[in-house]
Structure formats: C-alpha cells, structure tokens
Amino acid sequence: MTEMNAISRFFVNLRTGRASRRRFQWLSRSLRLPPHASCLEIGCGNGDFAARLVDGLAPERYLATDLDPRQIEAARRHLSRLYPHGLPTALDLQTADMLALPFPGDSFDAVFAFNVLHHTSAEHGDFTNVPRALAEVDRVLRPRGNFAYQDFLNTEKIRAWLTGRAYTIAAMERRWRREIVLAVKSATTPGSVSDAKPSETRAL
Ligand SMILES: C[S@@+](CC[C@H](N)C(=O)[O-])C[C@H]1O[C@@H](n2cnc3c(N)ncnc32)[C@H](O)[C@@H]1O
Secondary structure (H helix, E strand, C coil): CCCCCHHHHHHHHHCCCHHHHHHHHHHHCCCCCCCCCEEEECCCCCCHHHHHHHHHHCCCEEEEEECCHHHHHHHHHHHHHHCCCCCCCCEEEEECCCCCCCCCCCCEEEEEEECCHHHCCCCCCCCCCHHHHHHHHHHHEEEEEEEEEEECCCHHHHHHHHHHCCCEEEEEEEECCEEEEEEECCCCCCCCCCCCCCCCCCCC
16 A cells, blocks of 8 residues: 655645546446445545535435545545535545455445555556455445446456456546546346446547
C-alpha cells in the first residue's frame, strides 16, 4: 500500500469538479441503485465524486474512504465548501485501506474506485496486489452489487479478474489507456468464467 507524495496530493486536491461530474454523468446512464442503497468509495481523493453521487442518486449511505488521513482531511475541507451548511446525513468519511477493508462481507450495493487500483503497490504497474484489492471489493459487495472503477494500468487484467468471477461488464468506455468500467456482481456465488461482453460503450 502506498500513500501519494505531496506533489500528487497537491494535484488530486487541485481538481475541479469537472472530471467527477463527467464520471457521474456517464455512470448514471447505467448505474441502478436499489432503494436505501449503501455505497462505498475507496481512494476518494478530494471527495468531489462522493458529492456528485449523493446529490444525484440519493443513496441512504455513502462512505468515502481513503488510506491517507491527510486526504480525508482535504476531502472534508473540499466538501465543507460544497456543503456550507453541513454534510448530507448520508455522507461520511473515514480512513480505510483497500487491501484490508474494515467492513463485514455483503455490506454495500455499490463500490467506487477511481484511479486507485494502481496504488496497490509502490510500483504502479505492478499487478501483484491488485487481486487482493479486488477480492476485498468482491467481499464487501452484495450480490448484484455494482463496482465502478477507472484506471489506466492493468486494465485487461482487472476486467479478466472480474469476468472470471462472473461479473458482467455493464458499461465501459476507453480513452487512450484509461478505462472506466461499471461491473455488476453475479446474483450467485461465482464458479465459472463469464464471457460477458460490454453492453454499451459511450463517450465519457
Ligand atoms: C490518484 S488519487 C485518485 C483520487 C480520486 N479517486 C480521483 O479520481 O480524483 C488515488 C487515491 O488513492 C488513495 N490510496 C492510495 N493507496 C490506497 C489504499 N491502499 N487504500 C485506499 N486508498 C488508497 C490515495 O491516498 C489517493 O487519494
């Protein structure tokens, strides 16, 4: 597990809402949350996407997490500017390591992980720890739960891991090396390799 250096942190916190707004618009075309949905975000950065999703889809609970306590503080500052009268009751923040999520199994209807899976090792292209992070996502996600992520490294291997566990790739968009994917967990315990194909590919 690796925390970002000060320069990377500076750029993550500099981000305006443009990227997360586009991400949310793209996702909301395909993402279906059940009533009273409980959502988890890992590696939430400045928390901007959390605000878009909470405002747009009104889950009952949205827990935005990050490994780095300084990042959680930065997200609190950013969110307090977006919500000057206090955070929505659904929204909460806490530290958590994606390699050992401190939540029981089957806790969430959706998990979000944008530009974070490549942080599982100090060498960002190293796939060794990514399956551990994906297994943690899979453990905390309920059957038929949604896993939305974006990354630019190991993208084929990540998709292969998911489809190998019977996730369906419900939506996907690729721009250069960067992929954004919405994968839906099977309703039953996976046993076989799925040959699910993306059902839609739209511009982000
Ligand atoms: C490149 S930033 C992406 C932030 C945000 N998701 C975005 O797209 O703007 C990666 C984030 O992952 C966090 N991170 C790194 N390693 C992590 C880990 N093992 N568990 C959880 N978060 C981690 C970093 O602190 C940072 O906030």
